[in-house]
Amino acid sequence: MPEQTESASRRLLRRLRDTLAEPGAGQERLDRITTIIAEQMGTDVCSIYLFRDADTLELCATEGLKPESVHQTRLRVGEGLVGRVAKTARPINTGNAPQERGFRYMPETGEEIFSSFLGVPIQRLGERLGVVVVQSKHARQYSDDEVYALEVVAMVLAEMTELGAFVGEGEALAALHQRPVMIRGTVAQEGVAVGHAWLHEPRVVVTNPIADDPETELKRLKEAVDRLRVTVDEMLNSATTGDKDQLQVLEAYRMFANSRGWKRRMEEDIARGLSAEAAVEKEQSAARARMQTVPDPYLRERLHDLDDLSNRLLRILTGQGERTGAERPADPILIARNIGPGELLDYGRSLRGIVLEEGSVGSHAAIVARALAIPLVIQAGRVTTEALNGNLILLDGEQGIVHLRPEETVRAAFEDKIAMQAKAQKRYAAIRKEPAVTLCGQRITLTMNAGLMADLPSLESSGAEGVGLFRTELQFLVRSKVPRRSKLAALYARVIDAAKGRRVAFRTLDIGSDKVLSYMKPQEEPNPALGWRAIRVGLDRPGMMRMQLQALIRAANGRPLTVMFPLIAQLDEFRAAREHLLNELDREERLGRVLPEKVEIGAMVETPSMAFAPRQFYELADFISIGGNDLKQFFFAADRENERVRRRYDTLNVSFLTFLEQIVKRCEDTGTPLSFCGEDAGRPVEALCLTAIGFRALSMRPASIGPVKHMLRKSDLAEARAVIDAARASGAQSVRPAVMDWLRRRGE
Numbered sequence: 001m002p003e004q005t006e007s008a009s010r011r012l013l014r015r016l017r018d019t020l021a022e023p024g025a026g027q028e029r030l031d032r033i034t035t036i037i038a039e040q041m042g043t044d045v046c047s048i049y050l051f052r053d054a055d056t057l058e059l060c061a062t063e064g065l066k067p068e069s070v071h072q073t074r075l076r077v078g079e080g081l082v083g084r085v086a087k088t089a090r091p092i093n094t095g096n097a098p099q100e101r102g103f104r105y106m107p108e109t110g111e112e113i114f115s116s117f118l119g120v121p122i123q124r125l126g127e128r129l130g131v132v133v134v135q136s137k138h139a140r141q142y143s144d145d146e147v148y149a150l151e152v153v154a155m156v157l158a159e160m161t162e163l164g165a166f167v168g169e170g171e172a173l174a175a176l177h178q179r180p181v182m183i184r185g186t187v188a189q190e191g192v193a194v195g196h197a198w199l200h201e202p203r204v205v206v207t208n209p210i211a212d213d214p215e216t217e218l219k220r221l222k223e224a225v226d227r228l229r230v231t232v233d234e235m236l237n238s239a240t241t242g243d244k245d246q247l248q249v250l251e252a253y254r255m256f257a258n259s260r261g262w263k264r265r266m267e268e269d270i271a272r273g274l275s276a277e278a279a280v281e282k283e284q285s286a287a288r289a290r291m292q293t294v295p296d297p298y299l300r301e302r303l304h305d306l307d308d309l310s311n312r313l314l315r316i317l318t319g320q321g322e323r324t325g326a327e328r329p330a331d332p333i334l335i336a337r338n339i340g341p342g343e344l345l346d347y348g349r350s351l352r353g354i355v356l357e358e359g360s361v362g363s364h365a366a367i368v369a370r371a372l373a374i375p376l377v378i379q380a381g382r383v384t385t386e387a388l389n390g391n392l393i394l395l396d397g398e399q400g401i402v403h404l405r406p407e408e409t410v411r412a413a414f415e416d417k418i419a420m421q422a423k424a425q426k427r428y429a430a431i432r433k434e435p436a437v438t439l440c441g442q443r444i445t446l447t448m449n450a451g452l453m454a455d456l457p458s459l460e461s462s463g464a465e466g467v468g469l470f471r472t473e474l475q476f477l478v479r480s481k482v483p484r485r486s487k488l489a490a491l492y493a494r495v496i497d498a499a500k501g502r503r504v505a506f507r508t509l510d511i512g513s514d515k516v517l518s519y520m521k522p523q524e525e526p527n528p529a530l531g532w533r534a535i536r537v538g539l540d541r542p543g544m545m546r547m548q549l550q551a552l553i554r555a556a557n558g559r560p561l562t563v564m565f566p567l568i569a570q571l572d573e574f575r576a577a578r579e580h581l582l583n584e585l586d587r588e589e590r591l592g593r594v595l596p597e598k599v600e601i602g603a604m605v606e607t608p609s610m611a612f613a614p615r616q617f618y619e620l621a622d623f624i625s626i627g628g629n630d631l632k633q634f635f636f637a638a639d640r641e642n643e644r645v646r647r648r649y650d651t652l653n654v655s656f657l658t659f660l661e662q663i664v665k666r667c668e669d670t671g672t673p674l675s676f677c678g679e680d681a682g683r684p685v686e687a688l689c690l691t692a693i694g695f696r697a698l699s700m701r702p703a704s705i706g707p708v709k710h711m712l713r714k715s716d717l718a719e720a721r722a723v724i725d726a727a728r729a730s731g732a733q734s735v736r737p738a739v740m741d742w743l744r745r746r747g748e
C-alpha cells in the first residue's frame with residue numbers, strides 16, 4: 001500500500017474522530033462526516049443510508065445530493081445499487097452507475113448526473129446497519145485503495161453507530177438495540193417465560209476504533225495473536241483425543257491463528273488508522289457476512305470457528321472477559337449462540353428460559369433444558385447480535401417466538417397468557433396430592449421422567465408417584481469422562497433415597513444416535529437412529545453396562561431395584577441383557593454385598609418388531625414400557641430429529657393407536673404391567689386417548705403431571721373410547737378432530 005494513501009486514510013480517520021468528539025446531535029455529526037469523507041476522498045458526493053427497519057434503508061445524510069432528499073429517499077433491501085450493497089454485504093464499485101444492473105433512478109436526489117458509484121456496507125458483527133456511498137461525475141472506477149479506505153471508514157461508522165453517536169429523531173436514527181424485535185425459532189422445550197436477557201458471551205465493546213500510533217497498535221496485535229496461539233496450542237494439548245469434532249475445531253483454530261492472510265489484513269487496517277480491536281472486528285464482520293451467504297455447511301462451520309477465534313482475540317485485546325461487571329438479572333433468559341450441557345447445568349434452574357442462535361432438538365443442551373423444564377427456543381437467528389444484557393424478553397416456547405424489547409401491547413397480551421397459565425398451575429397444585437382417578441373410577445398411575453440430580457426436587461413438587469423412566473445416559477452426557485462406578489452408585493443411591501420408597505425405573509445407558517458421548521470413539525454411521533445404539537452397544541461391549549448394573553445393585557443396597565433395557569428389538573436381546581443383570585446379581589452376592597430386596601427387569605418397546613414378538617417375551621419381561629418417541633419414529637419412518645418430518649404424523653393417527661392397542665392386549669393376555677413413557681404421555685389429549693385404549697400407567701415430564709391428571713379426573717374413559725371407535729370406524733386418518741370436538745362440546 002503506498003505510504004501516501006496510508007497517511008491520507010489516517011488523516012481521514014483522525015478528522016472523523018475529531019468530529020465525533022465535538023458536541024452535537026446525531027444529525028449534525030452525520031452531516032459533518034459526509035462532508036469530510038467527500039472532501040478527503042475527493043468525490044462529489046458522500047451519502048450515508050441507515051436502516052429504518054429490517055427491510056428499509058433511509059438516506060440520512062448527504063454531501064452532494066439534493067439536501068431535501070435526506071430522510072425522504074428510502075429503498076428496500078435489494079432495491080437499487082444501495083439496496084444491493086446492503087443485501088449482499090459486499091461493495092459495489094462502478095464507473096457507470098446508470099448502466100449497472102439494478103440501478104434505480106431517484107429523481108429527488110439528483111444523482112443521475114453522477115457516473116461513478118462506490119457503495120460499502122456499514123455492518124458490525126453480522127448486523128447490518130447501513131451503507132456509505134461516494135459518487136463522482138467523472139466516469140471512473142475507484143481504486144482498490146479507495147475501496148479499502150471507504151471500508152475502514154464504514155467500520156468506524158459502525159462502531160460509532162453502536163456507541164450511539166448518531167442517535168436522533170426518526171426511526172433511522174433511533175438508538176440501536178432499543179427497537180422491538182421479534183425472532184422466530186424452533187421449539188426445543190415448551191413453556192412460556194418473561195425475563196431479562198443474560199448473554200452467555202457478552203458483546204465486546206470497542207470504544208476506540210481510531211488509533212493515532214500504528215506502531216503501538218501493531219505491537220498490541222502481535223502480542224495478542226501470540227497469546228492466542230499459545231492458548232490454542234494448550235487447548236489442543238489438553239483435548240480428548242477421541243473427540244474428532246473437537247479436534248477438528250481446534251485444528252481450524254490453529255490454522256486461523258497462524259494464518260498470515262488473516263494477520264496481514266488486520267495489519268493493513270491498522271496502518272490505515274484503525275485500532276487493533278477495530279481491525280479484528282473488521283475481519284470478524286467480514287467473516288460473519290460471508291457466513292450468511294455460504295451454503296456449504298462445512299465452510300460455514302469454519303467461518304464460525306474464525307468468528308470464535310476473533311472473539312477470543314478481542315477479549316485478549318480489550319481485557320473484557322466473561323465478567324464484564326454486568327449484573328445478572330433476577331429473572332435471566334440465557335442468550336447464546338450455542339451452549340454445552342455442562343455449562344447449562346452450571347446455570348441450573350436459575351434460568352427462566354434459553355434462546356440459542358443454533359442448536360438442535362436432540363442436542364445435549366436441549367436434553368438438559370428439557371430435564372430442567374426450562375423453555376428453550378433454538379435456531380433463533382440474530383439473537384446474539386440483537387440482544388443486550390438486561391433487555392426484556394418474552395419467550396414463547398409454544399410457538400417458538402422470541403419478543404425482544406416488546407411493545408407494550410405485545411407485553412400485555414403475553415402477560416394475559418402467563419396469567420392464564422398461572423391460574424391453571426394453581427388448579428394443578430390443588431390436585432397434586434390427589435390420585436389420578438377418572439370419572440368412571442379408573443385409577444391411572446402417573447410417574448415422571450428424570451435423568452439428572454436436578455430433577456429430584458420435582459418428585460415432591462409434581463405429585464409424581466415415582467420415576468417411570470430414569471434416563472441414566474444424561475449423567476454420562478454431561479461429563480467429560482466415564483463416571484466411576486462408586487460415583488454412579490452414590491448418584492443412584494441419592495435418586496432412590498429421594499424417591500422415598502416410590503418405584504424408580506432405571507433405564508440402562510441409551511447412547512448412540514443423537515446421544516453421543518464426547519469420550520467415546522464416534523461412529524460414522526449413515527443412519528445413526530437405526531444404528532449401533534442403546535442395548536446394541538450394551539450387548540456388544542458389555543463392560544460399561546456391567547459396571548452400571550453393579551452400581552445400580554450397590555445403590556439399591558437391600559431396597560427394591562427396577563431396571564429396564566432400551567431399544568430391545570428381538571427376544572434374544574432381552575434374554576441376553578437380562579442374563580447380564582442376573583450374572584451381576586450373582587457376582588455381587590459372591591462378593592458379599594447386600595442384594596436388592598426385589599428386582600424387576602423390564603424392556604422398553606421402541607421398535608414395531610416387539611409388538612409381534614413371541615409370547616415368551618411378554619412372559620419373561622417383568623414389565624414393559626413403551627418408548628413412544630422412538631416407536632413412533634420407526635412406525636412412520638419419520639426421523640424424530642428432523643424438523644421437516646417430525647410433526648408430519650399424528651400420534652393419534654388411527655394406525656398408530658390401533659397398533660398400540662395390540663400391544664396393550666398382548667400385555668393384558670400375559671398379565672405384563674405396561675406403561676408409556678414417550679413425550680406424548682405428557683400431552684393431555686394424547687394421555688386421555690392412551691388411557692382410553694387401555695394404558696394404566698404413564699410417565700412424563702414432571703410439569704405435565706398436573707395438566708394430565710386434571711384431564712383424566714374429569715374424563716370418562718368409556719365415553720372417550722366410544723368417540724375414538726366411532727372416528728376409527730368413519731375412516732378418519734386421525735382420531736384427534738373427533739376427540740377435540742368432543743372435548744369442546746364437553747366445555748373445554
Ligand code: PEP
Pocket residue numbers: 469471510606626627628629630631677678679
Ligand atoms: C422414547 O423413545 O420414547 C424414550 C422414552 O426414550 P428416549 O426419548 O430417551 O429415546
Ligand code: MG
Pocket residue numbers: 566606627629630
Ligand atoms: Mg427411546
